[in-house]
Amino acid sequence: MRQPSGFVDSHRPTHVYKLQRSLYGLKQAPRAWFQCFSQHLEHLGFVSSHADSSLFTFFDGSVVLYLLIYVDDILNTGNSTDHIARLIQQLRVLFFMKDLGPLHYFLGMEVHRTATGLHLTQAKYITDLLTRTNMLDCKPISAPAISGRRLSLSDGEPLSDITEFRSVVGALQYLLFTRPDIAFTVNQVYQFMHRPTTVHWVAVKRILHYLKATPNHGIVYKPSSFQLTAYADADYAGDPDNHRSTGGYCIFLGDNLISWSSKKQRGVSRFSTEAEYHQLAYTAAALSWYRTLFRELHLPLAPPRIWCDNISAISVASNPVYQQRMRHVEVDYHYVREKVTRHELTVGYVSSVDQLADLLTKGISAACFTFLLSKLPVRGLPVSLRGSDKPVSHKNKDVLSFFAQDVHSYSYIAN
Structure with a gap:
């Protein structure tokens, strides 16, 4: 630590300032920001969840509000638009926030509204990954793993440069938020991050070939x-x-x-x-x-x-x-x-x-994989839904329908 150039105290050149508050960008800042934000929410009547510290709930008679925060990105939903608007006004008293409107994009996940609920995908993330690995024009395949084949440490020859392997496998890990169909194969290649071989790299490329065939697949959520x-x-x-x-x-x-x-x-x-x-x-x-x-x-x-x-x-x-x-x-x-x-x-x-x-748990044949995948709510995004902002009807008023209709996202902006 040293005094910044141009602001050196000539009487105490070796002294530095002790911060009384965390500054944006320091490693202590996220903890201080979350503590400040959560204390204000609790002052407004919200209760922090014991199961998930980033979740806050508000119950007042028939009014239900849920607020989820991840660093400086916030999701807010509930059954009363008036109370949601009032909450945002109360938060803006202390925090400079930007209303991003109904939920469309959050932490790399795209949210598309359908006639029955929500469709979560990471299509743009997949396209960017295929472009970065020069696999955008690769041949699509129907299953991410070979039936009955398990990878081993002794398979293949060690890679001369393991940087790309680690980078791609790390990127595939983030895809598991909306793609349970590749969970096993990604988990399998992830076990060889310390010593990947040519065979392991071929397995990673096979996953990319499968993603080429299913870039718009994601999780479907609907009232249930x-x-x-x-x-x-x-x-x-x-x-x-x-x-x-x-x-x-x-x-x-x-x-x-x-x-x-x-x-x-x-x-x-x-x-x-x-x-x-x-x-x-x-x-x-x-x-x-x-x-x-x-x-x-x-x-x-x-x-x-x-x-x-x-x-x-x-x-x-x-x-x-x-x-x-x-x-x-x-x-x-x-x-x-x-x-x-x-x-x-x-x-x-x-x-x-x-x-x-x-x-x-294992690599299965393409036919079995397709059959089991059809039983999961993992679907491709219909082309007609691209860019659509049409709101869904409010026929179903249960709690799950809040997430399908009235979820708004906000971003905290430090000033």
């Missing part, structure tokens, strides 16, 4: 019921290097896909039932978090249900007679059994053919 359901699956000992299993889940609120995961499990499972049971525990923990979140949003939820295609894992979750066989399993994995016993969770059987989480 408040029933939490999940699909959980595990690919037993699928990793050829350390024999760990890959687990995946997808969580639905009604017909809307709200969460998904594809991740290698922490330890090695002795048999397939153990791997599936571990995945049930991971999924149950995720469902518990969502139940806490929706409870804070004052949304009534029935006990959620997990669909699993392994009968033995379902029996372990509900029948203590399997304790002898599973006694080596860590205690925290029996979390799901406790939930089932308390009737806070139910576990049901689903055929492997209809197991949606199968998409997140």
Whole structure:
């Protein structure tokens, strides 16, 4: 630290100023800004969410307002346009804010209104990525992974320059916000960031070929019921290097896909039932978090249900007679059994053919991939919707319809 040129104090040239407040651009600024903003919201009657610190809720009789903040970008929605307008005026007393109008673009995600709800895509992001990698004119393919093929550390020759590989895989990670169909393949190539080979780079290019075929695909959200359901699956000992299993889940609120995961499990499972049971525990923990979140949003939820295609894992979750066989399993994995016993969770059987989480655990054939993808709310954007600002009708007044109709975005501008 030194005094700036032209403003040196001749009497104390070695002294520097101690900041009493954070300045925009310093590493302490985001924390100070969030603290200031959240305190003002709480003064206005908002309550910070325990499940997500960036979410604030306001309830006053029949009035419901939700506010979500990410650094200096803000989303605001509710069932009263008058209260929303009043809130913005109150915030502008202390903060200089720009009203960006109805939600169209947020953190790289494009939001398109349809006749029934919202369609979230990252089409521009995909186009920019294909352009940057010189893959804009590549041949499109129908599936991002080869059926039955798992990548290994020993595959291929080490890349001479790993910079591009890391850059592209990092960019693909951001696409997972709206593209669950590539979650498994991106997770697989991400495991080789430290030592990528030519085979791993070919796998990355295959993902880009698939994105070329589906640039406008994204998640569709529409008003639906408040029933939490999940699909959980595990690919037993699928990793050829350390024999760990890959687990995946997808969580639905009604017909809307709200969460998904594809991740290698922490330890090695002795048999397939153990791997599936571990995945049930991971999924149950995720469902518990969502139940806490929706409870804070004052949304009534029935006990959620997990669909699993392994009968033995379902029996372990509900029948203590399997304790002898599973006694080596860590205690925290029996979390799901406790939930089932308390009737806070139910576990049901689903055929492997209809197991949606199968998409997140292994590479499958193009036909199976297309079939399972058709069961997920991942759709291409109709051409007729491009550039359309036509508002949807207000026939359905449930809480989910707020997000489809009255979401506004704002940007805080430092002065």
